[in-house]
Amino acid sequence: MRDLGEPEVEADVWSDWLLHGRHGRDLDYEPIMLAAVAKIRDRVLDGAKLISGMTLLDVGAGDGLLSFEALRRVEQPFSVILSDVSAPLLKRAEHLATDLGLRAHCSFIQTPAQTLAAIADESVDVVTSRAMLAYVEDKPSAIRSFLRVLKPGGRLSLGEPIHQDAAVQLTALTRVLRSEPENSKTPYLSLLQRWRGLQMPSTSAEIRSNPLTNFSERDLVQLFRDAGFANVHMELHMDVKSGPAMPWSTFIEIAPQPGVPCLREIFEHHFTAAEVALLESGMRADVESGRLTGQNTNVYLTAEKLC
Structure with missing residues (x-):
């Protein structure tokens, strides 16, 4: 860099x-x-x-x-x-x-x-x-x-x-995860939902109140x-x-919108070390090879x- x-x-x-x-x-x-x-x-x-x-x-x-x-x-x-x-x-x-x-x-x-x-x-x-x-x-x-x-x-x-469609999809994931028993939740999906929920609305009420998604x-x-x-x-x-392929260090520094935390900040303040390792293991190869869709x-x- x-x-x-x-x-x-x-x-x-x-x-x-x-x-x-x-x-x-x-x-x-x-x-x-x-x-x-x-x-x-x-x-x-x-x-x-x-x-x-x-x-x-x-x-x-x-x-x-x-x-x-x-x-x-x-x-x-x-x-x-x-x-x-x-x-x-x-x-x-x-x-x-x-x-x-x-x-x-x-x-x-x-x-x-x-x-x-x-x-x-x-x-x-x-x-x-x-x-x-x-x-x-x-x-x-x-x-x-x-x-x-x-x-x-x-x-x-x-x-x-x-951005409304992406927020609606995240809301659907949020609803499903909240309805599941804690011991049956997929850890990786739960981490994805927590990450994205800190960057965009993840409930219907939030979608309606946010000018970016309403x-x-x-x-x-x-x-x-x-x-x-x-x-x-x-x-x-x-x-x-x-x-595009990019270093993982770049990917986690990108903020999708003004005033929204980047993934590095989310890792530091909201995820444990084990959770960071799990999310990185599931995404890093796709990010650095340009396969992330x-x-x-x-x-x-x-x-x-x-x-």
């Missing part, structure tokens, strides 16, 4: 995950992760139908992944507003924009998606977002804000992960219709495949604000 220098920024839960947690702090694995994210970025920007002369609002811009690619794609004049709730990420994005020679075409606004404060009504041509709305508790307010800032005839394009792809379509968007188009993409579910949604 290499430790390369990077611009110094103060951390919050969002910046710590985006800059470190999602790739397990392994700078050799980071390009592999970023290549997968770039495919999502490109689909979102393809749906935006960007042309010269537009102003793009990138909501939940993070470190500028969508914004900077949009600026590379489109001839000037073209400008981007990067908005995010995280001040550290906006600061990092501004540093990157300067390094890339794009600063003159960018503005940076710290604001929650629910209000998009300081962004004027009917002031942007396109709204984009990637993996942001899933974390917003008040999704209807955020979607109404998207509509408010769009000019008549404006367009929205976003990509969002859908909506489906159909719910998302209805939310945009209810807000007043027209020509709503949604594509659901489900990929079940083996993940998982499912990724993403929604790509476009919509328009009528004139």
Whole structure:
């Protein structure tokens, strides 16, 4: 694992995950992760139908992944507003924009998606977002804000992960294990349930209360219709495949979501040494050989604000 220098920024839960947690702090694995994210970025920007002369609002811009690619794609004049709730990420994005020679075409606004404060009504041509709305508790307010800032005839394009199915499956496993006598439970499955239950909702009540899991792809379509968007188009993409081979030390450092403990932290605080050994013996070979299978579910949604 290499430790390369990077611009110094103060951390919050969002910046710590985006800059470190999602790739397990392994700078050799980071390009592999970023290549997968770039495919999502490109689909979102393809749906935006960007042309010269537009102003793009990138909501939940993070470190500028969508914004900077949009600026590379489109001839000037073209400008981007990067908005995010995280001040550290906006600061990092501004540093990157300067390094890339794009600063003159960018503005940076710290604001929650629910209000998009300081962004004027009917002031942007396109709204984009990637993996942001899933974390917003008040999704209807955020979607109404998207509509408010769009000019008549404006367009929205976003990509969002859908986690409800995975949470429902975990809930089913939780229910089965709780109904079994203690001496009949499969130890390995029990460890899997405990691990995953510390990273995502594992009961029906938790699913309903968690903004990451309390909506489906159909719910998302209805939310945009209810807000007043027209020509709503949604594509659901489900990929079940083996993940890339990686060191076990990297795998246990990866946090699946911001603010969620990685497996190493779960081992340290919630598992005995014997339990750690059992789970590792059942998974490590598959992780390091690239045989560990998982499912990724993403929604790509476009919509328009009528004139």
